[in-house]
Structures are given as C-alpha cells and as structure tokens.
Amino acid sequence: MKKIKKNDFFYFDLEKEDFLNLCNNGVEEIIKYIKGKKTNNNSENKTFIFIDEIQYLNNPTSLLKLFYDHYKNNFKLIVSGSSSFAIKSKFKDSLVGRIIDLEIFGLSFKEFLDFKGLKYDLASDSKLINSELKNIYLEYALYGFYPQVVLTDNLELKEIYLKNIIEKYIYKDIRDLAKVKDLEKFNNLIKLLASQSGELVNINELANTLNIARQTIEQYLFILENTYIIKLIRPFHKNIRNELSKMPKIYFEDTGILNLLRNKKLNNEMDGNTFKNSIYTYLRREFNIN
Structure with a gap:
C-alpha cells in the first residue's frame, strides 16, 4: 500500500x-x-x-x-x-456509481491486541498463552471496542469515555434524531434493552412495561439500530413470513456501552450475557450478519 x-x-x-x-x-x-x-x-x-x-x-x-x-x-x-x-x-x-459504501465496526480482538502493542499467536494451544489471553479478553469484553477507550490503560478514564458516549451520543444526539418527547421513558427503554441483551425482544411487553405506544417503541428500535447501538437478529427460517413474525434477539454493538448501561459502574467480572454479546460482535464483524 x-x-x-x-x-x-x-x-x-x-x-x-x-x-x-x-x-x-x-x-x-x-x-x-x-x-x-x-x-x-x-x-x-x-x-x-x-x-x-x-x-x-x-x-x-x-x-x-x-x-x-x-x-x-x-x-x-x-x-x-x-x-x-x-x-x-x-x-x-x-x-450511484460514484461511491463505495463500507461498514466500519468496533475493533476486533486482533486489532485490540495490535492497538495495545501485544503480540500473540491466537492459534496457539499453549496453556500459558491461553491463560494470559483470557485476562486480556476480559478487558476487551468489559470495556468494549471504541479505539479511544482501548488506547488508554487507565480504567477510570475508560469509564469516563464510555459515559461521555452514552450521555452525548445516545442520550442526546440519538434522542434529538428520534425527536423524543418523553426523555425518561426513552432512557428507560435503553436500560431495559441492555438488561435483555442476548434475549428475545417482545415489543408488546416493552410497550406495556414502559407505557409507550408500540409504534413509538418500533420507531426507537429502528433509530437505535441504525445508529449502531443495538442489533436485532431475527431467527432464520425457510419461510420468510415465519422469519419476520418471530421475535428477534437483541445485541449491543459495543460491550463497554452495554455493561455500563446494565451496571452503572464497571467491575472486573464478565457474566454470560457479556460474553455472549462479545461472540455476537465477532460473528457480525467476520460474517456480516444482517
């Protein structure tokens, strides 16, 4: 190049x-x-x-x-x-014919290692290397894939960066884009979605829980998905009608954002939902899941 x-x-x-x-x-x-x-x-x-x-x-x-x-x-x-x-x-x-569209995702684990200046053979079966990589992967999954967050080693600063993204981008820019009138309900929806990461999303249940019209919930989900905060994955089915009628699963595009929304403060423990979400982001990045 x-x-x-x-x-x-x-x-x-x-x-x-x-x-x-x-x-x-x-x-x-x-x-x-x-x-x-x-x-x-x-x-x-x-x-x-x-x-x-x-x-x-x-x-x-x-x-x-x-x-x-x-x-x-x-x-x-x-x-x-x-x-x-x-x-x-x-x-x-x-x-049309003048541009090439590229979708850019958060850092992969390999890119994360490169940003950190760490050299590992990811295909190695060494127990020592695998043990070290587990601890490194814990940081990757807990704090997410934003380059600015990855590049700092200060854990408090990582959390501040993530809070800024949530406050300025999710709670402000996206809220303004969606023309949200009830800010409290919109913020509660995001937190509720974070608590359901990796699980099926029932739109009627969300609407009843938050006392928001189903149409409004669908609008908010559309905005959040198209601003790369969440991803709704529908089950594969040979019959497209069945596929579209089934409830989707929800995942977050960044696990750092997910963890902070769920826990308010980050800790050094990774639960099953965080790990599952990190696997989703790998599959999304590598195989372009839509």
Missing part, C-alpha cells in the same frame, strides 16, 4: 463548527483552504480528504458529486458518519 504524505492528507471533523461552515460553503472554499495549508502545491500526488460526521452537512450529496465529477483526478474523498439513518435521509441516488 502506498504511503500518503502528511502534506497530501486533510481531516475535517464536522462536529467542529469551523470545519462544518467551511464544508457547507462548498467545494471551491475547501480547495482554497487546502491550497492555503499545503506546503507544496506543485505536487502531482492526489490529495486525500477525510470528512467525519458527513451527515451534519446541509447537502452532502452535492458536495461529493461536484468533487467526483470535476476534481476526481486531484482529490480522493473518504467520508464517514455515525448514523446510517441520518446519512440515508440526506444522500440521494445521484451518487
């Missing part, structure tokens, strides 16, 4: 207002900004632009289309977003 020089790479985080305003001002303003920052504008190398949280743009489709149609020989764009629901609502079919 060809190494990209620092001068040829630009990162725009659209959660930062100045970058959001820049990108909303259009292609020409972005190019002008890049030329002003580059130390060598005569380079024949392609410039790589990484735009994070693309869903915040007013018109992301127009921006990407203009870059591709008029500047594809000079620029390559890599864009990401944390909400497939918001992305799908803003992106139009006019990008």
Whole structure:
C-alpha cells in the first residue's frame, strides 16, 4: 500500500463548527483552504480528504458529486458518519456509481491486541498463552471496542469515555434524531434493552412495561439500530413470513456501552450475557450478519 504524505492528507471533523461552515460553503472554499495549508502545491500526488460526521452537512450529496465529477483526478474523498439513518435521509441516488459504501465496526480482538502493542499467536494451544489471553479478553469484553477507550490503560478514564458516549451520543444526539418527547421513558427503554441483551425482544411487553405506544417503541428500535447501538437478529427460517413474525434477539454493538448501561459502574467480572454479546460482535464483524 502506498504511503500518503502528511502534506497530501486533510481531516475535517464536522462536529467542529469551523470545519462544518467551511464544508457547507462548498467545494471551491475547501480547495482554497487546502491550497492555503499545503506546503507544496506543485505536487502531482492526489490529495486525500477525510470528512467525519458527513451527515451534519446541509447537502452532502452535492458536495461529493461536484468533487467526483470535476476534481476526481486531484482529490480522493473518504467520508464517514455515525448514523446510517441520518446519512440515508440526506444522500440521494445521484451518487450511484460514484461511491463505495463500507461498514466500519468496533475493533476486533486482533486489532485490540495490535492497538495495545501485544503480540500473540491466537492459534496457539499453549496453556500459558491461553491463560494470559483470557485476562486480556476480559478487558476487551468489559470495556468494549471504541479505539479511544482501548488506547488508554487507565480504567477510570475508560469509564469516563464510555459515559461521555452514552450521555452525548445516545442520550442526546440519538434522542434529538428520534425527536423524543418523553426523555425518561426513552432512557428507560435503553436500560431495559441492555438488561435483555442476548434475549428475545417482545415489543408488546416493552410497550406495556414502559407505557409507550408500540409504534413509538418500533420507531426507537429502528433509530437505535441504525445508529449502531443495538442489533436485532431475527431467527432464520425457510419461510420468510415465519422469519419476520418471530421475535428477534437483541445485541449491543459495543460491550463497554452495554455493561455500563446494565451496571452503572464497571467491575472486573464478565457474566454470560457479556460474553455472549462479545461472540455476537465477532460473528457480525467476520460474517456480516444482517
């Protein structure tokens, strides 16, 4: 793989207002900004632009289309977003043939080891290695797969990072996206779902327990699934009608988030539900379970 020089790479985080305003001002303003920052504008190398949280743009489709149609020989764009629901609502079919969609998951256990700088043969049958890996896997499963959480060795800081994700992303951004009116019931739903991880989900039971309309529960589940918080897995059946009518099982996409929602404070013990959920994330990542 060809190494990209620092001068040829630009990162725009659209959660930062100045970058959001820049990108909303259009292609020409972005190019002008890049030329002003580059130390060598005569380079024949392609410039790589990484735009994070693309869903915040007013018109992301127009921006990407203009870059591709008029500047594809000079620029390559890599864009990401944390909400497939918001992305799908803003992106139009006019990008067909111009983009490649990639689904990015949390760190695998192998990637976790790489981030930690740990070298192990995962296929080894050594009892010593397996014993060490069990303890390492415990941290992986308890604290989850977010890179920022993995990279710190401070357990209190890990918990703070996870709490920030829950408070700012799940309880705020997703809540706003779903246009939630009753915040307490929405938060209680998330906690109730966490307590049922790995189990069947009965929507009518959730509606009765929380005193929320079934249609509202379905809307919340749809939002939570499309913002990569949960995943509903339906049983396989040869008859598609039977498959769709059966109750799904629920899993969380990150076990750190799951554990904090369930326990309020993380401990060093892994129960069966956490382990089962970590196996789900492996299968989801490796075999693209939908």
